[in-house]
Amino acid sequence: MSQQIELRAGIPDAMADPLDAYFCEIETPYWGIMQKEITDPYELFGIFPDEATAKEQLSALRLEFKDLPKHFELKQIVDADWQNAYKEFVKPWSDRQLHWIPLWERENISAPEGSAVVYLDAGMAFGTGAHETTRLCARRLLDYLEANPQSPHSHQIIDAGCGSGVLALSASALGFQKIYGFDFDPEAITVCHSNAQENKHLLKPDFAVADLEIGFAGGRQGELVLANIQTDVLIPHCDPLINGVKAEGTLALSGILVKELEQVRAHYIREFTAQRPQVTLAVDSRQDGEWGDLMFKLS
Numbered sequence: 001m002s003q004q005i006e007l008r009a010g011i012p013d014a015m016a017d018p019l020d021a022y023f024c025e026i027e028t029p030y031w032g033i034m035q036k037e038i039t040d041p042y043e044l045f046g047i048f049p050d051e052a053t054a055k056e057q058l059s060a061l062r063l064e065f066k067d068l069p070k071h072f073e074l075k076q077i078v079d080a081d082w083q084n085a086y087k088e089f090v091k092p093w094s095d096r097q098l099h100w101i102p103l104w105e106r107e108n109i110s111a112p113e114g115s116a117v118v119y120l121d122a123g124m125a126f127g128t129g130a131h132e133t134t135r136l137c138a139r140r141l142l143d144y145l146e147a148n149p150q151s152p153h154s155h156q157i158i159d160a161g162c163g164s165g166v167l168a169l170s171a172s173a174l175g176f177q178k179i180y181g182f183d184f185d186p187e188a189i190t191v192c193h194s195n196a197q198e199n200k201h202l203l204k205p206d207f208a209v210a211d212l213e214i215g216f217a218g219g220r221q222g223e224l225v226l227a228n229i230q231t232d233v234l235i236p237h238c239d240p241l242i243n244g245v246k247a248e249g250t251l252a253l254s255g256i257l258v259k260e261l262e263q264v265r266a267h268y269i270r271e272f273t274a275q276r277p278q279v280t281l282a283v284d285s286r287q288d289g290e291w292g293d294l295m296f297k298l299s
Contacts, residue, residue: 005054006077007046009069016042017290021257116173119198132288133254137226140252144224152176158222161229165192168205179205182215216240228254238271254293261292
């Protein structure tokens with residue numbers, strides 16, 4: 001059984017969002033931030049193949065964040081131990097009738113009768129709903145259902161960059177029947193199928209390995225398109241998203257740092273105007289920590 005090196009240190013609350021945003025920007029395979037309970041302090045951790053890599057990555061991180069703690073706990077961990085250790089940091093989340101419950105808590109947590117329940121276990125790789133960007137998209141999904149109560153039987157929901165499939169499965173739990181999720185990472189789609197298998201009470205969404213261009217190929221469109229994708233992808237690859245929303249449909253973008261919201265908003269308004277001049281847009285935005293979303297309602 002292989003071993004890895006873990007670095008861990010407590011950090012002030014004020015450092016959590018900037019670090020989280022930085023890790024998403026650089027797409028680091030090493031670093032992460034955890035908080036056991038909402039009232040507990042944040043912890044910065046890193047998992048590395050060897051001690052040399054750990055020290056190298058910590059030195060690089062100190063160049064970007066000079067106020068990092070001076071002392072980090074260093075220890076060797078076994079892969080199997082780490083795979084289970086993350087579970088203590090993954091908590092249930094709910095909004096209105098939608099409830100996300102960690103798979104290993106299935107027997108311990110009961111949602112209220114009539115709830116839309118999704119059981120999830122994505123490990124550390126693709127998100128369990130704990131991240132602000134996922135929650136922002138989920139709220140847009142719930143808002144869409146409230147605004148279109150007759151939509152589940154006929155409206156197409158597209159989850160672009162679906163990761164673990166949490167949003168697509170949430171759409172299924174809320175009663176939608178036409179759901180398509182895609183991601184360019186084959187491992188992500190493997191996780192989607194695994195999560196769907198653990199939710200046999202739900203109609204399984206259609207999942208596919210695809211990037212934005214392929215995912216919307218053939219003129220595919222949805223009444224609601226959710227895209228929890230970072231800005232460095234949303235801007236240069238905006239065309240499939242702009243043309244992937246049906247007339248009078250809704251496009252919800254997340255994965256956007258608050259400081260980038262105006263840039264993304266201006267870019268999409270300009271491109272909608274150029275590519276679909278017949279469309280009138282209503283634009284809304286929300287924030288959760290350092291992250292924001294944008295909703296474009298077409299009419």
